[in-house]
Amino acid sequence: MSSFHLYFIKPIGKGKTSLLTQPTPASTSQADSPRKLSSLLRLDIWKTPYRKILLTLFGFHLAQYLAIPIFPIFNVRVLNLNDDQLGISTALFYLTVFLGSTQLRNVVHRLGNKRTTGLGVAAMASYPIIVAYSHNIAIFYLASIVGGFAWSLAGGAYANYMLEHIPPDDRPPYLAWYNIALNIAVLVSSLAGPAIADQIGLFNALILFGIMRFLAGIAILKWG
Secondary structure, three states: OHHHHHHOOOOOOOOOOOOOOOOOOOOHHHHOOOOHHHHHHOHHHHHOOHHHHHHHHHHHHHHHHHHOOHHHHHHHHHOOOOHHHHHHHHHHHHHHHHHHHHOHHHHHHHHHHHHHHHHHHHHOOHHHHHHHOOOOHHHHHHHHHHHHHHHHHHHHHHHHHHHOOOOOOOHHHHHHHHHHHHHHHHHHHHHHHHHHHHHHOHHHHHHHHHHHHHHHHHHHHHHO
């Protein structure tokens, strides 16, 4: 599908100018400046309002990925789900992601990207919490359905929410800082999630991570 989408990208016409400006090479005096490292790292970005976007999205991804290593263990050890049940739940999740995505334009038009992202992230709290209380397969399937709709909102809107706060002629360093924040969140949460579950148990860990997802959504709505 990504290759299919690339087919529709058309080059900018000769009479049009690109939104992105070519970076100017650093002069010799700039290269010898003591501020070289700060300039290369674009630390000035952390002095802009985009700092709040980076911090709130970091909190979102941290809460998001903390629970991910726990799901397979909980599904097999506690819920004793078989391959067919896991396959059906995955299909239900992505089916509802697809259905929810078809309505994303209408939701964003009414609420805006920020509110759609915040509400979607807060709604993502429902997935680990419902999974934790899945006493039967029907409840587990419900978690997949609700979680799919929540992710269709958060996953579909947060990139545009972020881009709204990035200067169109200076996107690469801003996106680079976002990728740094994302990868740190993935690394920390992938290590911390199982460690926390070992200390407080799988059930309590899912509840805790669900609460953290909800708080991350509130943080986006309030401070993002």
